[in-house]
Amino acid sequence: MVSQMSTEMVELSVKAAEPLRPAGNLQQNRVFLDFFWDLAKPDQDVRLKAVENLIQYLKTNNKADELEYTFKRLVDGLAHTRETARPGFSLALGQVSGKFARNAMFGNLFGVLALHQSSRLCKEPQVVLGCVQLLQRLSQHKQHLKDLPTKTMMDILAEVTAAEVFEEVLMGALQTDLESAFRTPEQLQLLLVALQRFPQTLKPQKLKKLLGSSTIINADNIPKITEVLKTAAHAVKKERVLPAVALDLLKLSLKEDSFELFWNKAITDGMLKEQPGPTHYMSFRLLGGALPLLSAAQLKDVLSGEVMMNYGEHVVSAQKPDRFKLAPEMDVFVSDFLEGCQDSDKQLAVMVGFSSLSNRGSPVAPSVWKAVQHLRPAALQSYVEWLKNMFLQPQLDKLLDISTHKKNKGGKDQKEDCVFHLRKWIVFRLTYIIDNHQVKKQEDLIMDVASTDRTHFKLHI
Known part of the structure; x- marks a missing residue:
């Protein structure tokens, strides 16, 4: 019975879906907009009341532009950053789709989402096939559904456990999509x-049959x-996130042993050749x-290369008022890496790399940097030695200096x-390292730095 109902659900026709008219100069009133705020509230009663009031409002006013706006807001709400907000939008989308049958494509999408979330989907291969085929048809309505159909396809694919289900x-069904892999992100x-x-x-x-080559990155x-x-x-310019396709390509380049080709040609010679903006920010996040x-x-290679240099230029230029600053995101990347890394050599490579990125000799990273507290004892010892040596015998040519990069070597x-x-x-x-109690260090290291401070540091500063 469940199988029959599921199959019927995925066989809903999208042919009846009429294209929605552009919203034009929609003048949403405060009451109308408040429904969507209430849908995101944590209180279930508030969400249910908002769904009821929204349905009643749409029935009473019967305005096409408001209905289109409603669908767009509800679809966006399914990807809300707060998980507690999604149930309200999901329920509202299902109710609105059911009440306004002319928008069958939204009903179809909601049906697939409901099946997917029920965890029953992957247990029935033919239902999976029906859902994928329906999502392929729905993906043509990108103006209204954005990339939700394709994302749902990827989610379904990620949960299919049996290789024979995929192969047989x-x-x-996916042949055409896979052959067109380089057409869209x-x-x-996928x-x-x-x-x-x-x-x-x-x-x-x-892969050679699908794409004409036996590897992806060549x-x-x-x-x-x-x-x-x-x-x-x-x-993702507005979302300010790292697209999954970029990170997955990087992972694949490591697997295919083509990382240098990918990094040097696609990122350095490709993305960075664009004007500063989204492509640069994506490169920094990558x-x-x-x-x-x-x-x-x-790590040593990429942290002394063009992407790092361009990141340094961004950090310096972003100090001006009203400029977008990516440095806080990079701090999180570095901190998370150091916290999860058990390899002292890798930790040291990252610390030295970011400490070497400078502008007129001054590193662009803040001297007070909480990420230091995640260093393992061996990495901390080596890093302190590097700092001391760089202080006592400054080697400016070892720095990745922005001013030098700009051909401004000076006298x-x-x-x-x-x-x-x-x-x-x-x-x-x-x-900061010595005074911060969160930094795990041995007494010998403290005494060594203190001794060096008395004999050398005050002499030079």
């Missing part, structure tokens, strides 16, 4: 999810990958997201200024 039931992400879940099915020879595909990444970067995935050697006086700024920053950083 879904592969045929969503289609490429391929990457399928590749992660079913590598035994999507072997190199199968010299021929780099231009197409770059364009997809640019599209993805602009698509740098942060890559930290836990790279070897110590790879002797400027070099002396750079040394002064570097040493001043190092003193503050060492003082």
Whole structure:
């Protein structure tokens, strides 16, 4: 009985769906807009009342532009950042879809979402197939449904556990989407999810039939990958997040042993060649997201390269008022990496990399940096040694300095200024390490720094 009902649900026709008229100059009144605020409230009674009032309002006023606005707000609400807010939007979407039958495509989407959330879906292969086929048709209504159908397809695919279900039931239905992987970020992400879940099915020879090459990341595909990444970067401009397709491509490049090609050609020579903006921000976020995935050697390489240099330029320019600042996000990336990393060499590589990024000798990272407290004892010891050596024998050529990058090398006086700024920053950083009780350190290290401070630091500052 359940199987029959599920199959009937996914076979709802989308042909009856009429295109919604553009909203135009919609003048939402306060009462109307308050319904959507109440849908996100944690109180269930408030949410239920909001659904009831919204339905009644739409019936009474019967305005096409308000109905279109309602559907858009409810679809957006399904991806609300607060999980407690989603049930209200989900319930409202189901009720509105049911009451206003002409918008059958919303009802169809809601039906699939309900099946997916019920955890029954993946137990019945033919129902999975029906849902995927329906979602493929719904994905053509991107103006109204955005990328929810494709995202739902990926979620369903990620939960399919049996390889034979994918190979025997879904592969045929997804063939066209997989062959068009480089057309949109969503289609490429679909391929990457399928590749992660079913590598035994999507072997190199199968990929060659689908894409014309046995690997995803190669010299021929780099231009197409770059364009997809640019599209993805602009698509999340408002959300300010790292697109999943970017991180999954990076993971795949490591698996395919093509990381250098991906990083140098798609990111450095591709994304960074655009004007500062979404593509640069995505590159910086990808740098942060890559930290836990790279070897110590790879970390040293990327943290001394063009992406890092451009990030430093962003940090400096963002100090001006009303500029977007990505540094707080990078702080989270670094802190999370250091906290979860058990490899002292990798921790040291990241600390030295960010401490070497400077402007006229002064590192762009704050001298007071909570991320230091996550360093393991061996990494902390080596990092303190690096700081001391850099103080006693400043090696400006070892820094990744923005002013040098801009061909502004200056004369002797400027070099002396750079040394002064570097040493001043190092003193503050060492003082922070010693004074911060959250930083795990041994007594010998404290005495060593204190001794060096008396004999050398005060002499130079």
